[in-house]
Structure formats: C-alpha cells, structure tokens
Amino acid sequence: MISFVAVIAIGGGGMLVWRLSGGGSGEAAAGEADASSLEALKKGSLTDGDLAKVDPAALFYASFKALTTQPVMHITMSSYQEKAEFDKNTPKYVWESGYDYRTKKWQLAWGSGDDDDGPVSYCDDNESHLYSFMSKKWLPVSRDDTMCAQKSAYRYITDGVSAGGLTAEQAEVWIRELRTEYEGLVNPGRVQPAEIDGRKYLRLVVDIKPTKRAGGLYIGGQSLMWSFKKTGLDPQAHPYSYTGGMGTGFHIEYLIDPKSLLPAYAEIELTPMLGEDGKPRLENFDFSGWRVQYHLxxxxPELRTARPERPALDWPGTGN
Incomplete structure (x- = not known):
C-alpha cells in the first residue's frame, strides 16, 4: 500500500489507502480519556494543531457511544477471505442490512461480490426470499432456510465489533468495562485529518489487542462480549456478537464524521491470537477482513422491492 501524510490518497490499484507512514496505533493509554479535548472539534475548520489536542481515546469512546446508541443500524459491508482480495477491493460477498432495535424488524440483501448475475438472498423481517438477477424474477426458497431467523441477525447487522440500540447508560457501562476491567484491549492511535470526495473526516486507527487474563491466556474478541454483557443485555435477545475467535484481535481504520462523531467508513482486519509468550500464533491463522459503510x-432500508438492486459498497474515492 502507498503511504501518505495528511490526507486520503488513492493506491495503485485504484482503491482507497488509509495507512500513514510510521503506523499510528497504540499511542493513547487505553484506560485514560480526556473528554474535554473534544472541544477542539467544535471549530468550523480544523487544523493539524486542533487535532493534535484531541485525545484519541476520548474520540474513540465518543464515537463508540454515538454508534452503539443508534436505534436503527443501517450498514453495507463487504468481506474478504484473502489479503490480495482485500488490497484490490474485490470482495467475496457484499451485503446491506437494516435493523431496528426498538421493533426487532430487519432487512438484509446478501450476495456474491464477484458475480453480477448471481442470485441475491433477501430477508424481510424473518422471512427468506431469493431473487435471480439473470432471469429477473423471484425464486422459491426452502422453508428450512434459517438465514433470516431472528437468531441469525447478529451476523449481518453490525460491523463485527460494536452493536446498536443501547441506551446512553448502557453504552457508558460498556465503555467503563472496556476502559477499566479490560484496560489495554483498546488502543487508539493519533487523530489525523482526511479529505476525500470533497468531504472531511477524522481518521483514527484502533488496534484491539488481546490482553493477558487469569490463567495466562490472552483474550481478545471475547472481552468485547464479556464487557457487553455487563450492560445487562442478552446478546441473543439484543443480537450481538463479534467476528473472529475469543483470542483474536482487530486492526481497524475509521473515517469519522467530525460533527456527529459517528463512523462513516471502516476497514477491519482480524489479527492473530497470542500465545502464552505474548507473541502472535500464525499457524492455522487465515486472513479475514471486511469493509463497512455506515448509513447513519x-x-x-427497503431492500426487498419488486425490482431489487444488488447490494453494493459505495467505497470513497474508488467509484465503487
């Protein structure tokens, strides 16, 4: 990937490149956050000096709270099973979903990312439907299909890290657990400016790193679940789960709207679990990455219509 300094750039393959030379992760203490530093974001035009005053941890948790308290989650995602696919932005699957946490109603359009004529599965609440883009008609679906069951919604309605539908108090409980009981898990880098397609964002790299727990084991993703449960919510009734295994971590690159502090886009990759020596265990570790467009x-959304559209990720700077 091409490195760049202050703004978004386009890589050689025509895809969006967010990484900066010198990295950008692990620069803020995970257990500390200076919320007052976010006052610097209230200016109309932000300078590098303004952003240098912003505490990355405070920005992450403010954005996390804004995201997790959304009553309706509407996202488009693409998934990649090979690093080459991820770098070229040629996804294996693409889906768009909407979930209303108040009514439990949800919508999903899920299909192949590399077959424009392939059928697309649609969920309208808890009912499954299949549309053929080749024959331009709806096809019969097996009644044994469980893709659209309420219990399966968690797989499609969030970014694989966070959730939606929490009250402000519940979000604060989750954040407090992450910052205290799981200190060292969330590691935001410095806040940097990004501008693309005429829009300005805050770029924030966050590494969710497995931390050493009782018994000497390093726990990553499962810590998100354990801390989520402290809100008192049942992750089956309030659908939530994380992507990956209990010991894997995440490398996340967010583009955040500077006014609402809601994420607009994210690139997410799984990172390996750690052995008892704290070093990555690369054996049997397969690449997994995904991109998220947040419609917040x-x-x-109304996805199952008479003439539906294929789910498509509108990725900034690429035209697709």
Missing part, C-alpha cells in the same frame, strides 16, 4: 443516523 440510520433509517430502515
């Missing part, structure tokens, strides 16, 4: 503040 959200409203429920």
């Amino acid at each position: 503040p959200g409203k429920m």
Whole structure:
C-alpha cells in the first residue's frame, strides 16, 4: 500500500489507502480519556494543531457511544477471505442490512461480490426470499432456510465489533468495562485529518489487542462480549456478537464524521491470537477482513422491492 501524510490518497490499484507512514496505533493509554479535548472539534475548520489536542481515546469512546446508541443500524459491508482480495477491493460477498432495535424488524440483501448475475438472498423481517438477477424474477426458497431467523441477525447487522440500540447508560457501562476491567484491549492511535470526495473526516486507527487474563491466556474478541454483557443485555435477545475467535484481535481504520462523531467508513482486519509468550500464533491463522459503510443516523432500508438492486459498497474515492 502507498503511504501518505495528511490526507486520503488513492493506491495503485485504484482503491482507497488509509495507512500513514510510521503506523499510528497504540499511542493513547487505553484506560485514560480526556473528554474535554473534544472541544477542539467544535471549530468550523480544523487544523493539524486542533487535532493534535484531541485525545484519541476520548474520540474513540465518543464515537463508540454515538454508534452503539443508534436505534436503527443501517450498514453495507463487504468481506474478504484473502489479503490480495482485500488490497484490490474485490470482495467475496457484499451485503446491506437494516435493523431496528426498538421493533426487532430487519432487512438484509446478501450476495456474491464477484458475480453480477448471481442470485441475491433477501430477508424481510424473518422471512427468506431469493431473487435471480439473470432471469429477473423471484425464486422459491426452502422453508428450512434459517438465514433470516431472528437468531441469525447478529451476523449481518453490525460491523463485527460494536452493536446498536443501547441506551446512553448502557453504552457508558460498556465503555467503563472496556476502559477499566479490560484496560489495554483498546488502543487508539493519533487523530489525523482526511479529505476525500470533497468531504472531511477524522481518521483514527484502533488496534484491539488481546490482553493477558487469569490463567495466562490472552483474550481478545471475547472481552468485547464479556464487557457487553455487563450492560445487562442478552446478546441473543439484543443480537450481538463479534467476528473472529475469543483470542483474536482487530486492526481497524475509521473515517469519522467530525460533527456527529459517528463512523462513516471502516476497514477491519482480524489479527492473530497470542500465545502464552505474548507473541502472535500464525499457524492455522487465515486472513479475514471486511469493509463497512455506515448509513447513519440510520433509517430502515427497503431492500426487498419488486425490482431489487444488488447490494453494493459505495467505497470513497474508488467509484465503487
């Protein structure tokens, strides 16, 4: 990938490149956050000096709270099973979903990312439907299909890290757990400016790193679940789960709207679990990455229509 300094750039393959030379992760203490530093974001035009005053941890948790308290989650995602696919932005699957946490109604359009004529599965609440883009008609679906069951919604409605539908108090409980009981898990880098397609964002790299727990084991993703449960919510009734294994971590690159502090886009990769020596265990570790476009503040999309559209990720700077 091409490195760049202050703004978004386009890589040689025509895809969006966010990484900066010199990295950018692990620069803020995970257990500390100076919320007052976010006052610097209230200026109309932000300078590098303004952003240098912003505490990365405070920005992450403010954005996390804004995201997790959304009553409706509407996102488009693409998934990649090979690093080459991820770098070229040629996804294996693409889906768009909407979930209303108040009514439990949800919508999903899920299909192949490399077959424009392939069928697309649609969920309208808890009912499954299949549309053929080759024959331009709806096809019969097996009644044994469980893709659209309420219990399966968690797989499609969030970014694989966070959730939606929390009250402000519940979000604060989750954040407090992450910052204290799981200190060292969330590691935001410095806040940097980004501008693309005429829009300005805050770029924030966050590494969710497995931390050493009782018994000497390093726990990553499962710590998100354990801390989520402290809100008192049942992750089956309030659908939530994380992507990956209990010991894997995440490398995340967010583009955040500077006014709402809601994420607009994210690139996410799984990172390996750690052995008892604290070093990555690369054996049997397969690449997994995904991109997320957040349509927030959200409203429920109408995906199953008479002439539906294929789900497509509108990725900034690429035209696709």
